[in-house]
Structures are given as C-alpha cells and as structure tokens.
Amino acid sequence: MIQYWLADSLRRFYPLSPAEVHDEISLRALRGERVSFQMVCRTDGTPVTIGARVEGPDAIAVRVRRIGFVPMPHLNTETPDDDVEGRDFLPGYVPDPLFSETTILAGPHETNAFWVSVAIPDDAAPGEYRLHAVCAEDGQECARLSVILTVHPAVLPVRHNFPVTNWLYADAIADWYRVDLWDEPFWRLLDRYLRNLAAHGQDTIYVPLFTPPLDGIKRPTQLLGVEPAGDGFAFDWTQVERWLEAARVAGLRFFEWTHLFSQWGAAHALRIYRGHGESGDLLWDPATPATADVYRGFLGAFLPDFERFLRAEGIIEQSFFHLSDEPHGAAHLATYRAARELLRERAPWMRIMDAMSDVAFAREGLTDTPVALLPQAPSFVTEGFPAWAYFC
Numbered sequence: 001m002i003q004y005w006l007a008d009s010l011r012r013f014y015p016l017s018p019a020e021v022h023d024e025i026s027l028r029a030l031r032g033e034r035v036s037f038q039m040v041c042r043t044d045g046t047p048v049t050i051g052a053r054v055e056g057p058d059a060i061a062v063r064v065r066r067i068g069f070v071p072m073p074h075l076n077t078e079t080p081d082d083d084v085e086g087r088d089f090l091p092g093y094v095p096d097p098l099f100s101e102t103t104i105l106a107g108p109h110e111t112n113a114f115w116v117s118v119a120i121p122d123d124a125a126p127g128e129y130r131l132h133a134v135c136a137e138d139g140q141e142c143a144r145l146s147v148i149l150t151v152h153p154a155v156l157p158v159r160h161n162f163p164v165t166n167w168l169y170a171d172a173i174a175d176w177y178r179v180d181l182w183d184e185p186f187w188r189l190l191d192r193y194l195r196n197l198a199a200h201g202q203d204t205i206y207v208p209l210f211t212p213p214l215d216g217i218k219r220p221t222q223l224l225g226v227e228p229a230g231d232g233f234a235f236d237w238t239q240v241e242r243w244l245e246a247a248r249v250a251g252l253r254f255f256e257w258t259h260l261f262s263q264w265g266a267a268h269a270l271r272i273y274r275g276h277g278e279s280g281d282l283l284w285d286p287a288t289p290a291t292a293d294v295y296r297g298f299l300g301a302f303l304p305d306f307e308r309f310l311r312a313e314g315i316i317e318q319s320f321f322h323l324s325d326e327p328h329g330a331a332h333l334a335t336y337r338a339a340r341e342l343l344r345e346r347a348p349w350m351r352i353m354d355a356m357s358d359v360a361f362a363r364e365g366l367t368d369t370p371v372a373l374l375p376q377a378p379s380f381v382t383e384g385f386p387a388w389a390y391f392c
Helices: 170-177 184-199 238-250 293-313 329-346 374-382
Strands: 003-008 024-031 034-042 048-055 061-072 092-099 103-106 111-119 127-137 140-155 204-207 225-229 232-236 254-257 353-355 369-373 388-390
Touching: 003 024, 003 140, 024 034, 034 048, 034 127, 034 140, 048 061, 048 111, 103 111, 170 184, 184 238, 204 238, 232 293, 238 293, 293 329, 369 374, 374 388
Parallel strands: 024 140, 204 254, 353 369, 369 388
Antiparallel strands: 003 034, 034 111, 048 103, 048 127, 061 092, 061 111, 127 140, 225 232
C-alpha cells in the first residue's frame, strides 16, 4: 500500500524518509503573498507512476512541481552537530531541484514529493479557502487530502530598505548551455534567469563588469570592453548597458559591481583582459600587487569613467561597491587597508561593502557596510557597525 501525506515547506524528504500521517494541512497568508506546501508519498514493494494535482477555486493560483534529488557525498564542513539535518540519510541523495512535472515513476520502498506553490492575488477576497491535493496511481485517483488556506484581509506590503541579492555567475550559464558569452543565445537565457530571480523577491544583481574574483580562477567574464590607448585606456560600456537594461526589465533595481581587488585580502590587482577577454590576454601579470603603479594607472583612468557612466545611467545611489571578498586576519588587514586608501584617493565618492566575518576591519574604518556571515553579524551590531548578513 502506498502512503500519502502533506507537509509544510520547511521539511526535507529523502528517498529513505519514513512515511507519515498528515491528511490535512493549514496555511495562512496575506493577500499578495505566496505560500508553499508538499505532497509526499512512500511506495511499497511495487514501482508505480504517481501523479499529483491540486483542485481549488479559480481565484487561487496553484503550481505543482516534482522535487528532484542531487547526490551529496559528504556532510557540510564545520557544522555543529545539533545543526546537521538529515544525518540518518546522508551521505546520499538530497531534495533540491524543482521540475515542471506532475508525475514521477517511483521505485519500490521510496519516498518522493511534489512542491506546491500557492499564489494569492492582491485582490483575493479574504476568508477561508479549501483546496484538495489529489494523488493518482497510474492515472487513477487514489488519495484526496485537504488544504485549508486562510487569507487575511491585509495586503503584503512592498519591501523597503531591505535589498536582497544572490550572486549570479554569467560563466556558469554559458558553460551549462554551451553558448558564447555576450552572444544572442546567452542574452536570451540571461533574461529568463533575471526574471526568475526577481519573481523570488531579489531586487539586486551582481554586474560582472570584470571577471568576478571569487572562489578560484574563472573563465574571462568581462562585460566592459577595455583597450590600451596611448598612455591610458579606452572603455566600451555597450555590454554593460545591455546587462543593466535586461535587469531593469526583469524588475531588478539595485546593482552590485565587481570586486576591484583579489579575493581574501586584496593582495593583488584584478585580472583584467584586453577587449572582453576573448583572446585571454591579460593587461598585467596576475601576481601584480594591488597598489602597483600599473594598477594605480588603470584605476586612475577607469574610476572617473565609471563614475561618469553611473551618473549618466542614474544609478549611482542604487549601486553597491566591493573591494575584496572575505578579508580576515592581520596579514589581510594590511593589504586591505592599502587598497582601501587607494580607492579613497582615486574614488572618494565610492562607499565600500564587503563580506567579512572579522570585526577588526570595521573597527579600522575600512568598510562602510560590513556583510557578515550570519553567526558573526551580532558581533558587528553589538559594536555599533550596522551590518548586512549573508549565508551560503
């Protein structure tokens, strides 16, 4: 006998998760809000095709998607024992991707789930709604579970003064879909990703003005065209303008700009390529120190043009600027301070925010807005440094 039940959105069900008994679930939402729940099943010894659908009033928009699994060969590092979730099933398969499918071929003695998104329109009538989560085996209805949705009279307000960002990597899109960066197929794919981010509440987008100096050496991903010109440099902002326009059309309103020095302490100049990096030709050696004359000269040409561009686009107040990701320790403090002084000299208009878990950098006045890992954020606030917070 196959067992079916309902669960909230805060649980994870693994292939070996045991069956539960929950024939009904209650949801509460404001008008304009989106809530979710799960339809879960565990098979007996026979494989079967299981389908899922939700019936309800036309005023409530419902979307059902199959939850897929990804392999997880190890538990996360440095996780406190009481925070380890799924220890009885891991290493193993973890629920993660959502597929636009409403059926699954389920193997014997296996748990699977469907994710149900429920969107309440702004103008929905407040009150109680009943939805029915219907499960089918090989096309024949076999279970009907109840969802009680209470819609409150209030309308979910627009979020203010709370920017949200997830870093999007253009090179990952190009690699996965096997398209060339900045060609038309890439831009069509990017549009879909930007719309999806905005639909999930994101309002800020990382702009790969230069190749992001984050977590290893990445393929050249440089929106800004750069060419040596006489004693200086010439800049082509065409692709940057297109990225901004695509983001605006998708509903994104704030912009994070590439870190201007190497990761973990700003010891080195940024890797910047001729053109957009098509030839792979770097303008200086990757080991060039952060404050070397050649990089000072580049920043002396670039930063005034960058400011001109931002003001022309009308987004300087909607922009967030980075120096170096996650500096920490005394050695990083020295190199980060030198890079910060260089930016103060060349771009006094630029306010700096960086991910950092070492409050010493804020004490030294080296950052305007620290972005602390969640467990470290209270230490910044306690010392009087208003902080953003981040998690991975």
